[in-house]
Amino acid sequence: MWFEQAEEAERAQDWDTAIALVSARAECYSDDHNLHGNHLWHMDLLAGAGRFPELTELARTDPHARRRLNRALRDRRMEPALRRRAEQGDRDALYVFVRLLCTTDRVREARLAVQEIDPDNAYALGIVESHRPG
Template sequence: MDWFEQARAAEQLRDWDAAITLVSAHAECYSSDHYMHGNHLWHMELLARAERFTELTELALTDVHARRRLNRSLRDQGMEAALRSRAKDRDRDALYVLVRLLCEANRVQEAHQVVQDFGPEDQYAHRIVARFRTPRSGAQ
């Protein structure tokens, strides 16, 4: 059995240590080898599924994929305060994830305030809020 099959088997068994170790040895962010890059994304996914938020947070300092996966994980775990803290620390992706979370929970005014507090000049964040403020017509 090669490393890939071993990693898939470990993942299915939720043996996160083994899966992460195997995949990370064959992973490289922005590699010209698309398999290495794909393995890097898989590595970030495994860290999130293992709830290794400390490792993701450390990697997020320099790795956009880790940052995005961390923010999605924080959202999935309902860790709004952590997203708010990351947005306050100028993590734009965290701002967008937080704003969407608030808007989807019908807390549009709070989302607007978050944008005012953490990204008043961020047009994309304003557009997210505007989409939820605009009455929608037709089927969704």
């Protein structure tokens, strides 16, 4: 019953209700796949609600929150926030930021960002190189 209520609240964008219902039944890295799935759903709900401060706090220790926050920042084209996160050492934020720049035809800007933020990061450089004009 709670599941259907949470789904309905999410559809209605009643974020407080949906988050309360799901978070009460969520556990990061649980052996119970339902609890872990609810944890991922909880992160999605926080992103959908635009609760970036909560996601940012959770992202300090929770890789799922960190990745979901970075994707939400990308989806909302919040490039300065992604760049800040990358500059603070969040490699996932760097990769998301660089991909965003590359997929919006700003490969030169992406290359410069990698040089400024983490010039020895082979993976980030590989993202840039994979978007070079043919």
